[in-house]
Amino acid sequence: MDLSPLVATSLESSVGNSAGIMAPGMLPGKSHGTCGRDSSTSRKKTRHFSLGCGRSSLGLYATGTSIYSMEMVVDTNMKLYTPGPVHVAPDTLAVMSKHCDTHRSSWYSDMHEHCENLLQELMFTENQILLGAFTGTGFMEACVTNLLGKDDTGLFVSVGAFGKRWTSIARGHGKEFDILEFEMGKAAKADKIKEILERKEYATVFIQFNETSTGIRNPLEEIAPVVKDSGALLCVDAVSGLGGMKLEVDELGIDVCLASTQKCLAVPPGIALCSISEHALEKSKTVGNRGYYLDFMVLMKKAPKHQTPTTIAVPLVRALEYKLGKIIEEGVEQVFDRHSKMAEMTWKWANDAGFEIFPEEGHRSSTVSTIANNRNIDVAKFVKVLLDKGYRIVNGYGDLKGKTFRIGHMGDLQPDDMEELFGVMDETLVEI
Amino acid sequence: MDLSPLVATSLESSVGNSAGIMAPGMLPGKSHGTCGRDSSTSRKKTRHFSLGCGRSSLGLYATGTSIYSMEMVVDTNMKLYTPGPVHVAPDTLAVMSKHCDTHRSSWYSDMHEHCENLLQELMFTENQILLGAFTGTGFMEACVTNLLGKDDTGLFVSVGAFGKRWTSIARGHGKEFDILEFEMGKAAKADKIKEILERKEYATVFIQFNETSTGIRNPLEEIAPVVKDSGALLCVDAVSGLGGMKLEVDELGIDVCLASTQKCLAVPPGIALCSISEHALEKSKTVGNRGYYLDFMVLMKKAPKHQTPTTIAVPLVRALEYKLGKIIEEGVEQVFDRHSKMAEMTWKWANDAGFEIFPEEGHRSSTVSTIANNRNIDVAKFVKVLLDKGYRIVNGYGDLKGKTFRIGHMGDLQPDDMEELFGVMDETLVEI
Numbered sequence: 001m002d003l004s005p006l007v008a009t010s011l012e013s014s015v016g017n018s019a020g021i022m023a024p025g026m027l028p029g030k031s032h033g034t035c036g037r038d039s040s041t042s043r044k045k046t047r048h049f050s051l052g053c054g055r056s057s058l059g060l061y062a063t064g065t066s067i068y069s070m071e072m073v074v075d076t077n078m079k080l081y082t083p084g085p086v087h088v089a090p091d092t093l094a095v096m097s098k099h100c101d102t103h104r105s106s107w108y109s110d111m112h113e114h115c116e117n118l119l120q121e122l123m124f125t126e127n128q129i130l131l132g133a134f135t136g137t138g139f140m141e142a143c144v145t146n147l148l149g150k151d152d153t154g155l156f157v158s159v160g161a162f163g164k165r166w167t168s169i170a171r172g173h174g175k176e177f178d179i180l181e182f183e184m185g186k187a188a189k190a191d192k193i194k195e196i197l198e199r200k201e202y203a204t205v206f207i208q209f210n211e212t213s214t215g216i217r218n219p220l221e222e223i224a225p226v227v228k229d230s231g232a233l234l235c236v237d238a239v240s241g242l243g244g245m246k247l248e249v250d251e252l253g254i255d256v257c258l259a260s261t262q263k264c265l266a267v268p269p270g271i272a273l274c275s276i277s278e279h280a281l282e283k284s285k286t287v288g289n290r291g292y293y294l295d296f297m298v299l300m301k302k303a304p305k306h307q308t309p310t311t312i313a314v315p316l317v318r319a320l321e322y323k324l325g326k327i328i329e330e331g332v333e334q335v336f337d338r339h340s341k342m343a344e345m346t347w348k349w350a351n352d353a354g355f356e357i358f359p360e361e362g363h364r365s366s367t368v369s370t371i372a373n374n375r376n377i378d379v380a381k382f383v384k385v386l387l388d389k390g391y392r393i394v395n396g397y398g399d400l401k402g403k404t405f406r407i408g409h410m411g412d413l414q415p416d417d418m419e420e421l422f423g424v425m426d427e428t429l430v431e432i
Numbered sequence: 433m434d435l436s437p438l439v440a441t442s443l444e445s446s447v448g449n450s451a452g453i454m455a456p457g458m459l460p461g462k463s464h465g466t467c468g469r470d471s472s473t474s475r476k477k478t479r480h481f482s483l484g485c486g487r488s489s490l491g492l493y494a495t496g497t498s499i500y501s502m503e504m505v506v507d508t509n510m511k512l513y514t515p516g517p518v519h520v521a522p523d524t525l526a527v528m529s530k531h532c533d534t535h536r537s538s539w540y541s542d543m544h545e546h547c548e549n550l551l552q553e554l555m556f557t558e559n560q561i562l563l564g565a566f567t568g569t570g571f572m573e574a575c576v577t578n579l580l581g582k583d584d585t586g587l588f589v590s591v592g593a594f595g596k597r598w599t600s601i602a603r604g605h606g607k608e609f610d611i612l613e614f615e616m617g618k619a620a621k622a623d624k625i626k627e628i629l630e631r632k633e634y635a636t637v638f639i640q641f642n643e644t645s646t647g648i649r650n651p652l653e654e655i656a657p658v659v660k661d662s663g664a665l666l667c668v669d670a671v672s673g674l675g676g677m678k679l680e681v682d683e684l685g686i687d688v689c690l691a692s693t694q695k696c697l698a699v700p701p702g703i704a705l706c707s708i709s710e711h712a713l714e715k716s717k718t719v720g721n722r723g724y725y726l727d728f729m730v731l732m733k734k735a736p737k738h739q740t741p742t743t744i745a746v747p748l749v750r751a752l753e754y755k756l757g758k759i760i761e762e763g764v765e766q767v768f769d770r771h772s773k774m775a776e777m778t779w780k781w782a783n784d785a786g787f788e789i790f791p792e793e794g795h796r797s798s799t800v801s802t803i804a805n806n807r808n809i810d811v812a813k814f815v816k817v818l819l820d821k822g823y824r825i826v827n828g829y830g831d832l833k834g835k836t837f838r839i840g841h842m843g844d845l846q847p848d849d850m851e852e853l854f855g856v857m858d859e860t861l862v863e864i
Contacts, residue, residue, distance in 0.1 A: 051852070078531070085534050085743060096747065097508070097529035102517050102824075103701065133702070134566045134725065135742040141725045155789040262743055269535065270702045270745025292601040293566065293573045293726065310567040311517060311694055313702025313745055315528065392534075 051251040053312060078390045081421055083212045083240055083368040083408040085262035085269045092267060095322045096315040101400045103311050110162055111321050113306040118324035119273060122332055123242065123257060125249035127275040129190045130299050131311040131320075136239040136272045139258035142294040143206060143235040147256070148175045152203035155180060155196060155232070157188045157223075161213035161397055162237060166206050178202075184400065185214050185370075187363035190222035197230040203283075204233040210241030212399035215359045215370035215406065217245060224252035229356075233280055243327060244339040244367035255280040264339070264367055265327070266411030271312060308351045339366040342409035342418050346371075349422045358404050367410040370396070372403070378432060379405045385428050391421055450675040502630045510822045513853055515672055515800040515840040517694035517701045524699060527754045528747040535743050543753050545738040550756035554764055555596050555674065555689060557681035562731050563746040563752075568671040568704045571690035573601045574726040575638060575662055575667040579718040580607045584635035587628060589620045589655075589666070593645035593829055594669060597702070598638050610634075616832065617802075622654035629662040635715075641689075642673030645829035647757035647791045647838065649677060649748040649801035656684035665712055671695055675759060675862060676771040676799035676842045687712040696771070696799055697759070699751045703744060708718030717719060771798040774841035774850050778803075785861060787804045790836050799842040802828070804835070810864060811837045817860050 061104060070397035080087040101107040116129040123129075124325075132138050148170070149153045154177040156167045163181070170177045180196055182188050197205075205227045211215050220236065227234045233255040238247055240254050243264035249257045255277040276296065284296040292298055293310065302309045327335050343366040347357050350371045358370040373379055379395050386393055396404035409418060512519040533539040536609045548561040555561075564570050580586045580602070585610040588599045595613070602609045612628055614620050620639060629637075637659045642649050652668065659666045665687040670679055674689075675696030687709040693700035710729065716728040724730055725742065734741045759767050775798040779789050782803045790802040805811055811827050811834050818825055826837035840849055 063477045078533075080534070082534060085532075085746065088531070093529040093531065093747075095526040099520070099522075099525065100517075101510075102512070102514060122864070134570065135744075138566065138725050145723070165724075172722060172727060172730075174726040177551065231831065246775065268532065268745060268747050269743040270748060289606045290604060291723075292571060292597075292604040292610060293570050295604060298604075310569045311692065311701040312567075313700060313748060315525075315747075316701050316702060316745060353591045377457075 023113075024360070027374050057099070079394065079417065079421070081391060081393045081408050081413070083263070083394065083406055083410070084260070086264075086266055086408060086411040088266060088268055089412045090349065092319050092323055096268070096319050098315075098318065100314045100318060102308060103314055108314060109306040110306075111317060111325070115317060115321050115324060116306065118321070118328055119275070121328060123247065123249045123275050123322065124251060125254075125257070125275045127249065128276050128281070128300070128303060129275060129294075130303065131308055131312060131317065132257075132272040132274070132294075132299070133308050133310045134294070135269065136237065136258055136260035136270055137165070137169075138294055139256070139272050139274045140166055140237055141173075141418075142296060142299075143204070144169050144175060144276075144295045145173055145290050145294055146287055147204040147233055147235065147280060148173075148177070149203065149283075149287040151198065153177060155193075155202040157193060157205065157207040157218075159186065159188050159208060159214060159216050160184060162208050162213035162239070163206075166237070185216065185358050186360050187216050188218045188223060189220065190219065190226050193223055193333045194226045197226065197232065201234045202230065202399050204235060204255075205230075206235045207235050207237070209238040209247055210245065210365050210367060212240040212368055213370075213400065215240060215357075215365045215368050217241070217363055218362060220247070220252055220254075223243055224254065228253045233277075233283060235280075240367055240410070241365070243335065246332075246336050247364070249275050253277075255289065261316060261320055261323075264410040265320065265323050267316060267323050269314045271320065273320075293403045336366070338414070339410060342413060342415055343367070343369060345415060345418050345422075346407055346409055349418075349425070353426065358400075367408065369409065370400070370404045370405050371407065377429065379403075381432050382425075382428060384431055389424055389428070391424055393421075393425075442691075464601040469640045486696050500748055506769050510824065511826045511849065511853070513823060513840050513845070513849075514825065515695070515838055515842070516692070518696075518698055518840060518843040519845065520698060520700055521844045524755055528700070528751050529752065530747075532746045532750060535739060535746055540746060541738040543749060544740075547705075547749060547756060548738065550753070550760055551707070553760060554756065555679065555681045555707050556683060557686075557689070557707045559681065559709050560713070560732070560735060562706050562708060562728075562735065563730070563740055563744060563749065564706070564726075565740050565742045566575045566704055566726070567701065567712040568669065568690055568692035569597070571688070571704050571706045572598055572607075572638075572669055572724055574728060574731075575636070575688050575690070576601050576607060577605055577665065577722050577726055578728045579636040579665055579712060580605075580609070581635065581715075581719040585609060585632065587625075587634040587637045589625060589637065590614070591618065591620050591640060591646060591648050591650060592616060592643035594640050594643055594671070595638075598669070617648065617790050618792050619648050620650045620655060622658050624650065624688055625655055629658065629664065634664045636664065636667060636687075637662075639669070640666050641670040641679055642677065642797050642799060644672040644800055645802075645832065646791075647797045647800050649673070649797045651793055651795060652679070652684055652686075656686065660685045665715060667712075670841070672799055673757075673797070674702075675767065678764075678768050681707050685709075693748060693752055693755075697752065697755050699748060699755050702748045703752065705752075711807070716770070758822075768798070770846070771842060774845060774847055775799070775801060777847060777850050778841055778855075781850075781857070785858065790832075800838055800840045802832070802836045802838050805837065809861065811835075814857075814860060815864050817864055818856065821856055821860070823856055825853075825857075860862040 119129045156177055156179045158164055158179055158181045167179050216325035235256040236254045238257050238259045240263045242259035256274050260272050261267035297307050346369040354375050356372040356374050358372040383395050394406045395401050449689040551561045552632045556836050588609055588611045590596055590611055590613045599611050667688040668686045670689050672695045674691035688706050688708035692704050693699035730741050778801045785801050788804040815827050826838045827833050
């Protein structure tokens with residue numbers, strides 16, 4: 001077996017904690033913008049434009065005493081095939097440009113409640129849904145600060161960069177934890193997790209559903225029962241999976257399932273969401289020093305009103321409601337099938353082009369494909385030339401830079417969009 | 433003197449911490465939306481519409497393989513005179529509807545850097561500017577977790593609800609602190625602060641520039657020197673003041689000056705900003721258990737690239753850049769004068785209508801006016817009838833509900849907008 005489980009115990013003060021892990025959806029290297037500029041004042045640096053933007057004047061609107069000139073940029077060339085933030089469709093952007101009432105209005109509460117209902121449907125859960133005025137990493141941190149008490153030990157199961165980020169968070173709070181680390185490109189294995197859980201008592205287990213850095217989908221259907229049997233709480237980071245791959249929260253007994261909006265939900269970044277079980281809420285009450293901003297109890301105080309304790313990005317909640325409605329309308333199974341189909345198309349393209357797929361077979365993500373650079377091409381150049389043609393894919397993550405490249409196929413993308421990309425990539429591979 | 437300084441020492445575990453303080457810009461009571469709906473699926477609850485929305489079709493755009501129908505709602509009736517989130521102008525909303533590149537692109541970095549430069553100008557500082565993928569409360573919490581070590585005591589100077597919120601945060605982290613509380617409607621007094629600072633050593637002092645709940649502007653020009661003399665760091669919550677009233681960060685030696693976008697900057701809520709001094713950064717390095725999401729050191733790691741460690745709401749940064757440009761274009765002194773003029777107009781209207789101004793003279797905010805209900809009107813009804821006419825002002829905050837009402841005059845509002853409101857309020861006072 002290829003597994004290299006690595007268990008290290010850590011209980012540290014976070015003075016000078018190392019936190020050099022990169023952010024979700026991080027794209028290495030420099031890129032060239034194609035999105036125009038809005039400010040009337042000069043920047044110290046000049047922006048680079050590599051592609052023109054189709055502009056469409058929307059005329060003049062009078063409001064109050066002022067007249068505003070409005071125009072909207074519709075990019076006809078550039079397409080994001082990124083593992084988030086992803087391409088946001090013009091209709092979603094248009095929703096964000098609508099006038100909103102405040103976050104304390106009944107108008108907002110109704111919208112928030114509707115998001116809760118739609119998310120329960122998408123996540124197959126009856127658990128409480130929370131929206132957060134922060135990113136997915138905020139809910140990752142909330143899981144650590146709310147669900148690991150001072151006498152508890154957490155188990156972090158890591159298959160890549162975002163598994164490691166979770167341990168940086170735990171270290172930053174001086175929490176006691178062990179890390180079970182699997183080789184990059186391999187999925188977490190239930191039997192190894194079981195072995196660890198039998199050896200020691202853990203209060204909470206933390207794991208990624210979909211590891212964005214390697215394109216691995218962890219077999220939660222095998223892992224969740226093992227964790228539940230141990231009596232530990234289970235927190236799942238589904239940031240780059242939710243809305244692209246089926247995840248049955250209640251069936252698996254996931255206590256906290258967290259995600260962001262800028263991945264499969266195809267909404268711009270800025271807010272996060274999670275489902276939370278009664279067990280997790282009960283546990284949270286017993287844990288000290290939970291802080292305020294990420295305290296589940298503070299978040300729960302506003303839950304009956306379908307509001308957030310701090311001022312959430314209302315236009316993004318509006319866009320989320322809109323997109324969730326579109327997903328339910330398309331049909332969740334159809335949406336998952338579409339993602340699965342785009343993933344298979346991508347693997348076939350890669351194999352036809354002489355590339356191998358980096359993540360192990362049977363555990364590959366439907367939302368992002370990590371392609372091994374066994375042909376030894378100049379990945380940075382490949383990415384750059386594609387960008388100049390208006391297509392953004394991304395280099396490998398961290399140590400995998402140059403050794404892999406990643407293609408996101410999530411959110412609003414359709415099989416036809418993938419075909420379009422494959423054609424351009426084939427052409428580009430000949431050129432470089 | 434009317435002062436009632438109240439000093440209480442607290443060092444508590446945060447198990448079951450009380451965190452019932454309301455959010456910034458919170459609006460009491462239920463409101464009726466006027467902003468339409470976007471989702472294609474049914475909500476369990478029906479939304480209420482009290483006003484029609486002017487709709488303007490923007491036609492059809494083709495992108496990729498899909499065709500999206502876009503329409504934009506332009507509210508011609510409803511106007512927000514709230515202390516945040518405030519009215520967002522259509523041109524700002526239009527900026528948010530533009531296609532964006534990712535938060536790791538050079539396009540984003542240039543935009544972020546431009547925001548830094550413009551904010552330095554607005555804040556009269558050369559300190560590092562940080563943007564946060566969270567709200568102003570997030571930076572309030574960051575000040576607590578980064579600038580109070582385990583042997584430190586913090587001093588929280590409170591003149592209302594947001595001063596108290598800061599102590600809830602400190603309690604949530606088990607930090608040791610004292611609170612110096614002034615009577616609602618009174619400003620903090622430098623001599624009282626000096627007295628406390630001479631009695632005991634404090635690592636950091638926390639204070640509001642503008643207290644949204646009472647409409648008090650604290651005299652930081654008197655308080656800051658007293659704090660600096662004591663050797664303590666000074667953190668200022670300028671959430672509802674920045675961009676509406678002059679605050680010279682470097683002149684006053686403010687170590688962390690934090691704000692949000694949904695107040696005077698007239699951008700939708702969702703991101704926050706602060707300036708941070710070298711002293712504060714040095715202090716942060718020595719403090720343990722700073723966590724991750726709100727760790728100044730983690731935020732600083734991405735600062736040289738003009739990026740954020742987690743995925744910030746890119747469309748909101750774009751709107752912020754646009755609005756900051758407009759403020760600089762109008763002229764910062766002119767913007768402050770406009771706010772000051774609108775405040776004076778509001779006080780005059782109130783006095784002419786037989787109301788007193790709640791906050792003490794000489795320390796009144798230029799951005800939000802709290803009007804005392806000495807006429808004993810039915811404030812809830814007054815607010816409701818105004819809302820039905822398309823004007824949102826807000827009831828008093830917390831215990832001041834019914835005893836006061838608040839009128840926001842910040843952001844994009846102009847003196848003519850205030851005159852319009854005064855006319856409607858006069859008419860409404862006769863009717864109710």
